[in-house]
Amino acid sequence: MIRVEEAIAIVEANSTKMPVKQISVSKALGYVLAEKVISPINMPPFRQSAMDGYAFKHSIRHQYDIVGVSQAGDHSNIKLKTTEAIRIFTGAFVPDNADTVVMQEHVMANKESILIAAMPEKNTNVRPKGEQIAKGEVVFEANTLITPAAIGFLASLGIMTIAVYKKPKSAILVTGNELVKPGQKLKKGKIFESNSVMLQAGLQTFGLEKTKVYRVKDNLKATKKALESILNKFDIVLISGGISVGDYDFVKEALLQNDVKELFYKINQKPGKPMFFGSKNETLVFALPGNPASSLTNFYIYVAPAIKNKMGFAEIHKPKxxxxxxxxxxxxxxxxxxxxxxxxxxxxxxxxxxxxxxxxxxxxxxxxxxxxxxxxxxxxxxxxxxxxxx
Missing domain, CATH: 2.40.340.10 (MoeA, C-terminal, domain IV)
Known part of the structure; x- marks a missing residue:
């Protein structure tokens, strides 16, 4: 029986990262970057107005003639005289020889001219070229989790695909003759099975949405047969129950008969002592206790960091x-x-x-x-x- 700290270290050492794939940015939510992303452009790519108002060259003057309009999408590089201004809208191109935008609320205007009632400081309301990020700068480092905001930012830079770690395929095997599915009639001696839906929910928090659930009776032959098929199809296998030392606990024996390498069995903790952790090729196997609180405790302590490690997270343990x-x-x-x-x-x-x-x-x-x-x-x-x- 090993210490908690040893068990955590063994899980971390054996949960190697998943292979890398290219994925569309629009479908990358919840994935983790496998390599850094470099900006192909300046953002913004030109000087932009941050407000609806009027662009002009800053001076001691307060009155300017209106000589044009710049709206979002235009690229009219009007050459302004020191006596001239243009009507401009948020996000629009600021002419090269204009350096300030005054908010429309701070001017009195007619069709021909404006009078600035509250003069802004020079360079006010002008977003510089590359203000968010310059061409060639790092957008995101490797091991960054892709969030909705990250997807929006990548799309704003014209980036269509990125390299990410694949998400692991996961399966849950539920053991126990006493278990029935919620919704069925509860006979004497039976209890509703809850661990599978609980563990599925835990896996969903990491974006593992398609977890396959299998069920098997407390029988060595049936357990061995079920595992034989599951171990070859999935990257992470969670087993609920059957891992203690009772007469009907066959999981450990079935795992060993399927050539699963035992990395540890039993941890000096409460709850959650009777847990098996092993591997077969690149598949990780967590045989969790059948008691729900024990199972969920060990999910948080051991399974969650392993998933994050395989997915490429930079930090796999929550800060304490x-x-x-x-x-x-x-x-x-x-x-x-x-x-x-x-x-x-x-x-x-x-x-x-x-x-x-x-x-x-x-x-x-x-x-x-x-x-x-x-x-x-x-x-x-x-x-x-x-x-x-x-």
């Missing part, structure tokens, strides 16, 4: 927080504890219902409070470390 504890904590287990908790700007409260089978408090928690295995007690008002999960 420090808060003041609202009440004493005892740790008599000799294990690292992950306690469902809720924090605010300064304090953190450990929630009731810490059982590995309970999701009710997990559903309102925004963090896991970490109690290292060496710590036997935290006193009220001590500073403690949190893993945010909101």
């Amino acid at each position: 927080l420090v808060r003041k504890l609202n009440a004493d904590i005892q740790n008599t287990t000799g294990k690292t504890l992950f306690l469902k908790a809720k924090y605010d700007e300064t304090n953190v409260t450990v929630l009731d219902g810490q059982s590995s089978a309970m999701l009710n408090t997990f559903a309102v928690a925004n963090s896991l409070l970490i109690v290292p295995q060496e710590i036997e007690e935290y006193k009220k008002d001590e500073l403690v470390t949190l893993l945010p999960i909101d």
Whole structure:
């Protein structure tokens, strides 16, 4: 049984990045860049007006003759005299010998001339060429997550395709004779199966929308057969249940019979101790505990960083927080504890219902409070470390 820190390091070392592909910018949401992107143009590509108003060459004068119009899309490089101005609109080309734009609200105008009532400073309301980014500058570094704003910015630069890491294909195998799908009749001795939809939702937060779910009874032959097919099709396989040491827990044996390399089994933590992590070729296998809170805890601690590593994220671990504890904590287990908790700007409260089978408090928690295995007690008002999960 290994320490939490060792398990995290092993997962990180074995979750290698996915292959690279070219993708249309319009379809790149949620992908991570595999290489830096260089701007092919200046943005803006010409001096633009930041306001609707009048462009002129700044001087001590307040009255100017109107000699033309520049609207968005025009490129009329009117040569202005010091006594002249043009009507101009937001985003429009500013003539080379105009250096200032006065807002229309600050002038009195007729068809022939304007009188500036509130004179702006020189260069006001003129966006310089390349103000956002210059040609040849780095738009985004490698390992940048593509967001809606990033897609908009790339499109504004005329960039059509980018190199990204592929998203891993994911599958979930659910074990357990006692499980029935929600919506079916709940007979005595049965419980509704929730782990698959919970884990699917967790995977969706990383853009893995097409997770395939398989189900198998607690039977070695059936489990081995199901895994034989799944392991060859997916990059990440999550298994729910069947990984402890009971008479009907066949997952570990079925994995080993399918030539999955065991990287670790069992972690000195609570909840979530009975977990198997292994690999076959480039496929990662996480056999998670069947208890829902244990399964979700290990998803946050081990699965999520592995997915982010494979997808190419620069930072795969969420930054931890420090808060003041609202009440004493005892740790008599000799294990690292992950306690469902809720924090605010300064304090953190450990929630009731810490059982590995309970999701009710997990559903309102925004963090896991970490109690290292060496710590036997935290006193009220001590500073403690949190893993945010909101």
